[in-house]
Amino acid sequence: MALAAVMLPPTSSPAKDAGTPPPPAPARQPSVFQKTDTDGDGNIAAAEFQAHRDARFKDMDANSDGVVVTEEYAAFFCGANARADKEAKPARTEETTLFETMDANDNGFVTAPECVVYRIVIFRQLDANGDGKLTPEEFAAGASKRFTAMDADKDNTVAKEEFDAVGVNKERGSRASETNLPVAR
Ligand SMILES: [Ca+2]
Ligand SMILES: [Ca+2]
Ligand SMILES: [Ca+2]
Ligand SMILES: [Ca+2]
Secondary structure, eight states, X not given: OOOSSOOXXXXXSOOOSSSOOOOOOOOSSOOHHHHHOTTOSSEEEHHHHHHHHHHHHHHHOTTOSSOEEHHHHHHHHHOTTOOOOTTOOOOOXXXXXXXXXXXXXXXXXXXXXXXXXXXXXXXXXXXXXXXXXXXXXXXXXXXXXXXHHHOTTOSSEEEHHHHHHSGGGOOBTTTBOXXXXXXXX
């Protein structure tokens, strides 16, 4: 039940004549935002966010033992056979897009090893007690923090604008979505 107090008007006005228009986004795959906004009202309610996270946790827990280990976490995002490259530079989390964050050597491709290196960094952030296992509680706590960080106006929903304002959520064209990575070999 979202509070109806703050509703942004639909942005149906024609493109503003400032700068070059962005290229049309390919509509083949729903974005992470669209997948999370299950009722399609243009806002991610806290309950929608949590439902998405719970479903994702179950998807990541490949052997269904109730915890997610590093290998399961990396495999979910980077492919079943992805392995970290021991020579890889550490993933940088200050970059402006998820793609740039993962593309450690800036060559325009996110390799599977780069993806794994990045995911291990995130996994360790989420694994609060550092035992190498992610519990649903640890995962939910990380997700809550993320939700709070995105919800700039603190109305307990994340609007598209709030979502897009977080650099790591930005997709680079159709090449870098959170679950469909351009993995080079
Ligand atoms: Ca919604
Ligand atoms: Ca598991
Ligand atoms: Ca843990
Ligand atoms: Ca908000």
